[in-house]
Structures are given as C-alpha cells and as structure tokens.
Amino acid sequence: MTNMIDALRARFPALQQQVNGQPLAYLDNAATTQKPDTVIQALLDYYRQDNANVHRAVHTLAGRATRDYEGARDRIAQFINAASRENVIFTRGTTEAINLVAYSWARHQLGEGDEILITELEHHSNIVPWQLICKETGAVLKAAPVKDSGELDMAALQGLLSSRTKLVAIGDASNAIGTINPVAEIITLAHKVGARVLVDAAQAMAHHSLDVQALDADFVAFSAHKMYGPTGFGVLYGKTEVLEQAQPWQGGGDMIETVTLEESTWNALPYRFEAGTPNIADAIATGAAVDFMQSLDLNAVAEHEQRLLQQATEGLNAVDGLRIIGTAPKKAAIVSFVMDTAHPQDIGTLLDENGIAVRTGHHCAMPLMARFDVPGTVRASFAAYNTAEEVERLIDSVHRIARLFA
Numbered sequence: 216m217t218n219m220i221d222a223l224r225a226r227f228p229a230l231q232q233q234v235n236g237q238p239l240a241y242l243d244n245a246a247t248t249q250k251p252d253t254v255i256q257a258l259l260d261y262y263r264q265d266n267a268n269v270h271r272a273v274h275t276l277a278g279r280a281t282r283d284y285e286g287a288r289d290r291i292a293q294f295i296n297a298a299s300r301e302n303v304i305f306t307r308g309t310t311e312a313i314n315l316v317a318y319s320w321a322r323h324q325l326g327e328g329d330e331i332l333i334t335e336l337e338h339h340s341n342i343v344p345w346q347l348i349c350k351e352t353g354a355v356l357k358a359a360p361v362k363d364s365g366e367l368d369m370a371a372l373q374g375l376l377s378s379r380t381k382l383v384a385i386g387d388a389s390n391a392i393g394t395i396n397p398v399a400e401i402i403t404l405a406h407k408v409g410a411r412v413l414v415d416a417a418q419a420m421a422h423h424s425l426d427v428q429a430l431d432a433d434f435v436a437f438s439a440h441k442m443y444g445p446t447g448f449g450v451l452y453g454k455t456e457v458l459e460q461a462q463p464w465q466g467g468g469d470m471i472e473t474v475t476l477e478e479s480t481w482n483a484l485p486y487r488f489e490a491g492t493p494n495i496a497d498a499i500a501t502g503a504a505v506d507f508m509q510s511l512d513l514n515a516v517a518e519h520e521q522r523l524l525q526q527a528t529e530g531l532n533a534v535d536g537l538r539i540i541g542t543a544p545k546k547a548a549i550v551s552f553v554m555d556t557a558h559p560q561d562i563g564t565l566l567d568e569n570g571i572a573v574r575t576g577h578h579c580a581m582p583l584m585a586r587f588d589v590p591g592t593v594r595a596s597f598a599a600y601n602t603a604e605e606v607e608r609l610i611d612s613v614h615r616i617a618r619l620f621a
Contacts, residue, residue, distance in 0.1 A: 217602075220519070223511075224600045226251040237570025240605040245390050245549055245596035246574050247440045248421055250504075254444055257503035261496045269495055270469060284495050287502030288485075294505045295435070296426040297452055301484040304451040304458075305498055309417040310340040312436035312451035313384070315488060316413055317344035319461035320434075321382060327353035330379045332410070334359045334367055335586050336389040336396070339579040341415045345384060354381070361586060365392045365541035373404055380410040387419035391580035391594065392541025393524075393549030402431050411457060417441050418547055421598060422520060424513050433457050439497065444504030448497035451488075458484050465490040516599045520548035523597045523606050530610030534617050540592050548597035551578075554613075556620035559593045562613070566593075569612045571605075 224230050229249045232239050241249060261283070267276035269284045285300075292300040306312040325331070331345045335358050349356045359372035376383075383405040388395045402412045413434040416425055420442040427435050435452040439445055453461075463470055463481055467490035472480040481487040527550045531537055536555035554562060563575035576591040577584045584591060595609055 219515075220600065220602055224602075226253075227600055228252065228255070230600060234570040234572070235568050240571045240601075240608055242595040242597065242601065242605065242609060243572045243574045244421070244598040244601075245418060245441070245547075245578075245594065247446065248443050248598050249600070250445070251443055251507050253507055254500050254503045257500040258445065258496050261499050268492055280495055280499075283499045283502070284493070287498045287505075290502045290505045291450055294424075294509065295450075295452060296428050298428060299455070302427075302452055302455060302458070304453065304485040304488045305493060306436075306449045306451050307447055307494070308438040308440070308449035309415060309436045310449075312434075312449050313340055313413065313415065314344050315451055315464055316434050316436070316453075316461075317348045319464040319488065320457060321345075321348050321354075322351060323462055324460065325352045325354040325381055328379060329354040329381045330377070331356050332359065332372070332375055332380050332383045332405075333357070334372070334385055334396070335361045335583055336365075336367060336391075336394055337384070337386055337580070337582075338390050338415065338417070339581070341384050341386060341413075342582065345382075355379075358582070361394070361583070364543050365389070365394045365587075366543035366545075367394065367396050369397065369400070372401065376404055376408050376410070378408055380405065380408055382411050382413065384413040384415070386415040386417075387425075388422075388547040388549075389541070389580070389583070390418050390549075391578040391583050391592070392543075392551045393546035393596075394541055394543040395545040395547055398432070399430060406431070418549075421508070422513075422547060423517055427452050439501040439504055442504055443507055444501040445497040448494050448501050450501075455484065458488075461488070463487050463490070467491045469493075511599060519599065520597050520601075523601055523603065524548045524550060526603060526606045527595060527597075527609065530606070531613060534610075534613050535621070536617060537613065540587050540589060549594060550596075551592040551594045553589050553592050554617065554620070557616060559591045562593045562616055565616050565619075566609070566612055569608065571609055571612055573609075 227249045265279045267280045269281040292303045345356050360368045405412045411433040414432045416437040420437045439448040470487045470490040539552045559575040574594045
C-alpha cells in the first residue's frame, strides 16, 4: 500500500513542496483536493492548443474544443451511471446546482403550506436557497435534528415527513463533522410520501462511486474541485421528468431554440440550463479528473481513508482537553475537534507552522456548530494521497499544542 500511495503522491505537484520548512501535510481535502498532473495538463492543453468557443463554429479548434467539452459530459454521465447524457447539467459547482433546482424547479412547484425538509447537518448552500424559496412561495422549511454523536435522528426525520413534504434536500456526508447519512433509506421514505429528493454529494464523490439510477435520487449535485478536478465547475444530475418541469433560470445564448423580439423557445436538455459561453477548460479538466478517479481502486481508497480516520481519531482522543465533534458510527474521512485551552484558529495557525494544512471555523455549517455549542472546530480531512506518517505528524503537533496551552 505504501508503494501505491507514493506513486499516487508523485502525480500531485502541490504535494511536493515544503511549507515553513516542513514537508506539506495537506489535510484540508473536504474544502478542496489537490490536482493530479493529468488534470493540470488538460487545462494547459486546452488553452495552448484548442482555445475556441464550443458548439457554434465549423473551424478545427472549435471542433476539438466541442469534442472534448461534450466528451467530458459523456464521461461524467458514465461515471455516475446517468440514464442519459441529457441528465447531466454543467454548473459552477454544488452551490449553483442547488440554486438551479431552487429557482428553476422548486420556485414553480411549491406553494403556500408545502414543506421542504433538510437536516441540521447541512452546508449553508443547502440551507439558504431553501430559506429564500420559502419566503417567495409560502412554503415551510423544516430540519431533522442530529443526535449528540452527530448521527442523523432518523426517527425524527421520518416523523417530519408527510404529504405536505414536497422536497427533501440532504447531504450524503457532512462536510463539517463527517457523518454519512443513510441516503438510500431517506430517498425511499421521501418517495413514499410523494416528495422529490435532492442529494448534495459534494463530500461523497472523491470517496466512493455513486450510481444515480440505483440511488433513485431526483437531483444530485456535486463539485469538481472536491474530486481532484478544477475549481469553479460542478454538475447537477436530474431525472428527465423533473428537469422537464423546471424553467430556465438564466437567459442568453445556447439555451434557446428560437428567438424573436416577441418570444423565445427553449433548447433541449441539458442546454436550456446552460446559458452563455460555458467554462470549457474546466469541463475538459473535470473529464480528466473522472478518468483519474476511474484509474483508482475506489474500494481500496475508501479502506485507506478509513484507516487514516481511525488512526487520527484514536490519537487525538488521547490529547488532554480535546473533544472530537461528531462520533457517528459511519463517517467520511473527516475528524473535527475542539480543545478546552486553545481557539481553533490558534490551533490551525500553529499546525501551519509545522507544515500541516487543516481548516478552522464553522465550515459553512453554523446551525450545526450551534447544535454542539461551539463557535467552530479544527477539521482534518483525508484523501487518497494522505499517509499514516502525516496523520502521526498531526497527532504529535496537537499534543505539543496542548502542552503549550496547558
């Protein structure tokens, strides 16, 4: 396994550097992953050789750009097992994908007294759009609570489901504390009451394969930059029947079929939701990221990440005055903690002095922080390229910080 990780790490230029005189231990993967050589090369190749707009020109560069851009859509559709490439809409990320559903679908489908159900675990991007839609439509936003362990209270969630529930919007895994939700079970329960389901899969895509047809979610949103791809690019998957119900939310080029000064008609799926010149380079690079992920044994990666999580959990639990926030039995490779004697920002700063990159703060999950009565946490999150030695450095550094503030 060590040789495999070493070979994998060699493909990530950013991991070869030192920070503050120490080898970089990059443990901020829940925020964004580093990029392999092939993803970086795909970006360079487009701008060096194929820089042209897609879809509308007949010259050679435009043909190559269109081939690679739409080829990325095909690869993504295959990667998530979408029924058709038409179900794959390109966005700027998970946040835009969720907002697209909110304003193109929910705004037109919900009315007074209808309900949207989320959980206390959600990222702000899966809370705020629904608050705004509820203000517009008169719908009601409800949230299922979490237990002291950070595990979702499924009995409470089931009790909140009713014929008034029109949408359930839930994260596959918590970005803040790592809790993995029983998404398939939730989808089944939601469909029984006639509700549609949106899955925020941003934290899932780099860690396990996702079969959208088997999952049976109505919408799935995710970002490229959390799965070894570029920033500023994401995907919304939607079932054909719900996408056909949705209205365009941005007008402009390429989302139209015909335009007169009096009225317009809309392009076919998925293009009616992709107005304007798209993010061509990053779409192509996301295709390269999908190729990279498909070259990995994702089951072996998941096992490796879980070993790192176990090592970090056991080591950090031995630190005096440290408390791990989120101890659900099923977790993504994220450990989030607070210390009695030191503020999370101070801990993060001291770790950075040792070349260890972690995230501190509320992680865009302020309701969850309020649930645990903490202002924020220190979050270490692991990816395929992280090592047991890096986790040991984290544990040793936190022990030293605890002694410093004792």
